[in-house]
Amino acid sequence: xxxxxxxxxxxxxxxxxxxxxxxxxxxxxxxxxxxxxxxxxxxxxxxxxxxxxxxxxxxxxxxxxxxxxxxxxxxxxxxxxxxxxxxxxxxxxxxxxxxxxxxxxxxxxxxxxxxxxxxxxxxxxxxxxxxxxxxxxxxxxxxxxxxxxxxxxxxxxxxxxxxxxxxxxxxxxxxxxxxxxxxxxxxxxxxxxxxxxxxxxxxxxxxxxxxxxxxxxxxxxxxxxxxxxxxxxxxxxxxxxxxxxxxxxxxxxxxxxxxxxxxxxxxxxxxxxxxxxxxxxxxxxxxxx
Numbered sequence: 001x002x003x004x005x006x007x008x009x010x011x012x013x014x015x016x017x018x019x020x021x022x023x024x025x026x027x028x029x030x031x032x033x034x035x036x037x038x039x040x041x042x043x044x045x046x047x048x049x050x051x052x053x054x055x056x057x058x059x060x061x062x063x064x065x066x067x068x069x070x071x072x073x074x075x076x077x078x079x080x081x082x083x084x085x086x087x088x089x090x091x092x093x094x095x096x097x098x099x100x101x102x103x104x105x106x107x108x109x110x111x112x113x114x115x116x117x118x119x120x121x122x123x124x125x126x127x128x129x130x131x132x133x134x135x136x137x138x139x140x141x142x143x144x145x146x147x148x149x150x151x152x153x154x155x156x157x158x159x160x161x162x163x164x165x166x167x168x169x170x171x172x173x174x175x176x177x178x179x180x181x182x183x184x185x186x187x188x189x190x191x192x193x194x195x196x197x198x199x200x201x202x203x204x205x206x207x208x209x210x211x212x213x214x215x216x217x218x219x220x221x222x223x224x225x226x227x228x229x230x231x232x233x234x235x236x237x238x239x240x241x242x243x244x245x246x247x248x249x250x251x252x253x254x255x256x257x258x259x260x261x262x263x264x265x266x267x268x269x270x271x272x273x274x275x276x277x278x279x280x281x282x283x284x285x286x287x288x289x
Contacts, residue, residue, distance in 0.1 A: 008097060008101065008240070008257055009240045009241060009242035009255045009256065009257050010242040010244070010255075011101060012101055012104060012105060012242070012255045012257075012267065012269070013242040013243060013244035013253055013254065013255040013269075014244045015101065015102075015105035016104075016105050016108050016109055016112075016244070016253050016255060016269045017244040017245065017246050017251065017252065017253045018246070019105055019106060019108075019109035020108075020109045020112055020113055020246075020251065020253065020271075021246040021248070021249055021251055022109075023109055023110065023113035024113050024116060024117075024251070025203060026117070026120075026161060026163060026203040026205070027227055027249065027251070028159070028161075028201075028249075029159055029160070029161025029163075029201055029203065029220070029222060030120075030161070030220075030222060030224070030225040030226070030227045030275075030278075031047050031048065031049050031074075031222055031223050031224075031225065031226050031227065031278055032047070032226075032227040032228070032229075032249075033045055033046075033047045033048075033076075033226075033227070033228045033229075034228075034229050034246075034249050034250025034251050034252070035228075035229070035230050035231070035250060037230060037231065039078060039230035039231065039232075039272055040078070040080070040232075040272070041078055041079055041080035041272065042077060042078065043077070043078045043230070043272075044075050044076065044077050044078075045075075045076050045077075045078065045228040045230070045274070046073045046074070046075060046076075047073060047074050047075075047076050047226035047227065047228055047276070047278075048072075048073045049072050049073055049074060049223040049226060049278045049279055072279075073226075074226035074276045074277065074278050075276060076226050076227065076228040076274040076275060076276045077274050077276075078228060078229075078230055078272045078273065078274040079119070079272070079273060079274055080232065080270060080271075080272055081112060081115050081116070081270065081271045081272075081273060082268055082269065082270040082271075083107070083108045083111040083112055083268070083269050084266060084267065084268040084269075085100075085103075085104055085107070085108075085266075085267050085268075086264055086265070086266050086267075087100050087264065087265040087267065088263075088264060089262075089263035089264060089265070092265065100265075100267075104267055104269075108269040112253070112269065112271050114207055115273075116271070116273050116275075117205055117207065118207070118209070119273065119274070119275050120225060120227070120275050121205070121207075121208060121209050121211070122209075122211070123225065123275060123276070123277055124211060124215055124218050124283070124285060125211050125213060125215075126213055126285070128277045128280060129218075129224070129277070129280050129283040129284070129285055130280070131150060131154075131280075131281065131283065131284045131285065132284060132285040132286070132287055133146070133147050133150075133284060133285070133286055133287070134214075134287050134288075134289060135147075135168075135216070135286050135287065135288070136288060136289075137288055138167075138168075138171045139164070139167075139168040139171040139172060139216070139217065139286065140171065140172075140175055140177070141172065141175045141177040141178055141197065141198065142177070143286075144162065144172070144197060144198045144200070144219070145198045147219045147284050147286065148160070148198050148199055148200060148219065150284050151219065151220070151221055151282065151284060154221075154281040154282060156220070156221030156223070156224070156279070156281070156282035156283075157221045157222055157223055157282070158199075158221070158222065159201065159221075159222045160199055160200035160201065160219065160220065160221055160222075161200060161201055161203060161219070161220055161222075162197070162198075162200040162201065162202045162203065162217070162218075162219045163203045163205050163208070163217055163218050163219075163220075164202065164203070164204060164205065164208070164216070164217035164286075165205060165206070165208035165216050165217055166204070166206055166208075167216060168216050168217045168286065169202070169204050172197070172202070178197065200219055205217075210288075213285070213287060214287040214288045214289040215285055215286070215287055216286055216287060216288045217285075217286040218283055218284065218285050218286055219283070219284050219286065220282055220283035220284070221279070221282035221283070222282075223278045223279040223282050224277075224278050224279055224280070224282035224283035225275060225276075225277070225278050225283070226275060226276045226277070226278045227273075227274070227275045228273075228274050228275070229250070229251055229252065229271065229272055229273050229274075230252065230272040231243055231245065231252040231254070231272070232252070232253070232254045232270045232271065232272045233254065234254065234256065234270065236256060236258065238258060238259075239256045239257065239258045240256070240257045240258075241254065241255070241256050241257075242254070242255055243255075252271075252272075253269055253270065253271050254269070254270045254271075255267070255268065255269050255270075256268045256270070
């Protein structure tokens with residue numbers, strides 16, 4: 001059995017990272033550091049937050065005069081997340097390794113992406129980001145525009161991300177202002193994708209928690225949240241191990257397969273991930289109450 005799955009760890013690792021990258025596009029809207037260097041849980045990574053600067057007229061102070069530069073960083077501590085499955089050798093023989101490979105790739109990617117988003121979600125509280133808008137039970141395009149203005153006033157940088165739970169996302173999909181816009185409306189009707197509206201890329205977060213603060217979404221500049229990931233590396237005797245890195249983001253996972261003496265297969269995918277509050281004024285919470 002072991003020889004028949006010798007290539008499985010690399011195949012699974014590549015499958016998991018491809019699916020995971022597709023499920024975490026929201027990371028593109030934050031200040032992110034994705035590194036393929038080997039690290040471990042508890043390691044601290046500095047994530048640069050490049051905000052805004054103010055231009056002034058050249059004067060006697062020359063070029064060395066400080067002009068309100070806001071290049072800072074946030075310290076992000078990595079956490080080690082994992083998802084594991086245990087497969088019966090009889091089931092593997094009956095259904096084939098391909099079936100379990102596809103099953104594990106999808107379930108692992110969903111579980112890891114949800115864990116990462118839950119970590120981000122836990123940051124979005126009043127204690128970290130005091131700016132909020134009570135948009136009520138429903139969200140409108142006009143309210144998105146108004147929230148964007150608060151970020152403009154705070155000089156939050158681009159890129160802007162609008163992260164919404166299912167309810168608010170459904171509201172915008174049926175918003176008459178959006179449907180009336182021919183090109184965007186046609187896309188919403190045909191695919192359900194909102195793309196970018198009011199200068200912010202829209203991302204769906206199906207499991208967005210209210211955090212006991214009626215949270216239903218948030219809009220932010222790229223420096224509001226700092227995210228870091230690194231390549232996990234574990235050596236376990238008797239385990240087949242493989243790592244894979246997404247070439248576009250650097251997001252990395254490791255897959256391990258261990259075959260027990262009983263013949264059962266233990267398959268595990270691991271990820272190092274961390275997030276932290278960046279520039280607090282670059283995020284506005286959207287609440288239902």
